Amino acid sequence: MVSFSARARLSTAAAAGDQAGTGEVEVLRASTPAAVMVDPEQACRDAVNVGLIVHRAHPLNCETDLGALIGGVVMPNARFYVRNHFHIPRLASPAWRLSVRGHVGRSLSLSLSELRTMRSQALVATLECAGNGRSRFSPPTAGEQWRLGAVSTAEWTGVPVSELLERCGPRTSARELLFRGADAGSVPGRRVPVRYERSLRLDEAVRSGALLAYAMNGEPLPTRHGYPLRLVVPGWFAMASVKWLTEIELIDHEFTGRFQTETYQYETAAGERAPVTRQNLRSLIVEPAAGERRASGAMTIRGVAWSGEAPVRTVEVSVEHGPWMRASVVGDPVRHAWRWWELLTRIERAGAVSLRARATDEAGRTQPGRAPWNRMGYGNNAIHDVEMVVR
Numbered sequence: 001m002v003s004f005s006a007r008a009r010l011s012t013a014a015a016a017g018d019q020a021g022t023g024e025v026e027v028l029r030a031s032t033p034a035a036v037m038v039d040p041e042q043a044c045r046d047a048v049n050v051g052l053i054v055h056r057a058h059p060l061n062c063e064t065d066l067g068a069l070i071g072g073v074v075m076p077n078a079r080f081y082v083r084n085h086f087h088i089p090r091l092a093s094p095a096w097r098l099s100v101r102g103h104v105g106r107s108l109s110l111s112l113s114e115l116r117t118m119r120s121q122a123l124v125a126t127l128e129c130a131g132n133g134r135s136r137f138s139p140p141t142a143g144e145q146w147r148l149g150a151v152s153t154a155e156w157t158g159v160p161v162s163e164l165l166e167r168c169g170p171r172t173s174a175r176e177l178l179f180r181g182a183d184a185g186s187v188p189g190r191r192v193p194v195r196y197e198r199s200l201r202l203d204e205a206v207r208s209g210a211l212l213a214y215a216m217n218g219e220p221l222p223t224r225h226g227y228p229l230r231l232v233v234p235g236w237f238a239m240a241s242v243k244w245l246t247e248i249e250l251i252d253h254e255f256t257g258r259f260q261t262e263t264y265q266y267e268t269a270a271g272e273r274a275p276v277t278r279q280n281l282r283s284l285i286v287e288p289a290a291g292e293r294r295a296s297g298a299m300t301i302r303g304v305a306w307s308g309e310a311p312v313r314t315v316e317v318s319v320e321h322g323p324w325m326r327a328s329v330v331g332d333p334v335r336h337a338w339r340w341w342e343l344l345t346r347i348e349r350a351g352a353v354s355l356r357a358r359a360t361d362e363a364g365r366t367q368p369g370r371a372p373w374n375r376m377g378y379g380n381n382a383i384h385d386v387e388m389v390v391r
Contacts, residue, residue: 038088038223050078055144059084059185060224063132063149069286069304073124073337075152077222083129083150084224085196086185089244093228098212102178102250105169112228115214118159118167123211123234124337126153126306130237130264130276133371133380141377148284148384151306153337156232158213161205164248170202174250177205179231182244187258198242199255200233209234209336212245234336235278235308237379239264267375279308280381281367283315283341283359293389296348301327303357303384306338310363315341318356320349333362353390358383 044057052062063081093112100108129150131143161177181196200210211232214221221227226243233240239259264276283305288294305312311333316324327343347353358367371382 036090036092038090040087043088043224047082052079052082053147053149055146059086060088061144063146064152066149066284066286067289069149069284070302073331073340074154074217077154077217077219077225080152080154080216080225081129081150082224083238084183086183088224089182089184090223091182091228091244091246096228096246098229098245099247100164100168100250101247103171103174103252104250105171106167108164108168112214115159115212115229119163120157121160121211122155122157123209123232124153124155124334125232125234126151126279126336126338127232127238127241128279128282128306130239130378131376133382134377136380136382137371137373137377139373141373141375143377151284151338154216155218156211156213157215157218158211158229158232161210161212161231164212165202165206168250170250173252174202175253176201176251176255178247178249178251178255179242179245180247180249181226181242182246194258196242196259197255197257198240198259199251199257200240202250205233208236237264237276237279237308239276263376264378265376266372266378269373269375276378279306280371280379281305281307281309281312281359281361281365282381282384283312283357283367284384285317285355285357285386288355288386288388290386291388293391294347296350296390297346298344299347300342300344301355301357302340302342303327304338304340305329305357305359306336307359307361307363307365308336309365310361311335312339312359313362314360316358316360317343317345318358319345319347320354321356324358327357347390350390353388355386355388356383 040058043060047054047062054062064079068079098110131146132150133148135145135147176199178199184193184195213232214229229245230243231241266274285303287302305315315327317327318324327341330340360366367383369383371380
């Protein structure tokens with residue numbers, strides 16, 4: 001991990017030049033709420049103090065150490081990974097309101113207290129940055145060089161998007177929901193500040209179980225995770241889960257903003273493109289850690305696995321590229337949350353030992369040995385390999 005002083009020297013301009021890390025952007029509208037920015041130096045210091053691995057200070061981007069994944073189903077709020085495209089806004093809840101407008105029968109302006117009186121739902125969902133594992137691509141790709149810790153799980157509580165749609169009454173012309181956050185900043189090629197925006201088709205928003213979350217693990221959303229309200233789209237990579245929500249507009253056309261059609265696209269070397277949507281199937285070895293030394297003999301190998309398409313069915317582990325051994329997957333299948341797994345085995349040979357883990361989900365998909373390379377380094381779900389030392 002780089003020192004805090006080194007991280008603090010990273011500039012917003014440098015972050016804006018990171019094409020893979022630049023969010024969907026549109027010209028700031030006159031209705032953009034005034035927001036006080038969280039002090040970036042303090043935000044970075046707070047992240048360091050709780051053990052997050054900071055990649056960038058301005059804007060703050062940090063991942064969870066894999067060792068911190070050991071424990072319960074959810075990640076404590078303070079240790080949940082952080083992905084930002086701009087500085088963190090601090091919104092005052094008394095003045096904040098969610099605007100719902102566009103192709104609707106009834107426009108809405110909702111306070112946080114009004115949202116809390118609406119039908120609520122709690123769900124456990126894993127959020128993962130689309131660039132998680134980018135540093136493992138070869139040849140290297142541009143963008144934040146995430147290792148494997150840009151993923152965490154929480155229990156989210158809020159109002160289902162379907163409930164909001166019932167209240168506003170979409171017109172027959174409505175095609176997509178456009179979600180606007182309060183985070184904004186400068187990006188290359190634009191003369192004015194821009195905002196983070198993403199859209200979902202109406203059927204996608206309902207089918208996915210998308211949630212307007214105001215609580216995280218039973219507490220109000222932390223500022224850096226979107227207070228007072230964020231979108232959570234279960235099963236999708238987290239670029240869809242817009243933070244610091246201020247506006248939802250129902251539009252009658254396909255949204256073609258930068259986050260939607262320029263970044264967050266799988267682009268091959270030949271220039272073929274496809275949108276980044278659902279999380280790929282992935283498993284991680286959490287214990288033992290890379291480089292860890294263990295005594296020979298009985299050994300427990302543990303990890304987590306998840307999939308955006310279907311619940312994880314099996315996890316297998318290979319030692320020194322030997323036969324795949326089936327691990328025990330803990331708990332009931334949960335479609336949108338990771339599951340713990342463990343394998344009890346014996347390793348007698350001393351020296352460097354390679355461990356590999358792969359998952360299979362209920363849709364019949366199995367992790368690839370090598371993920372397809374793409375220009376922006378998204379969706380790397382290659383089989384996780386860890387080299388430890390047996391003494």
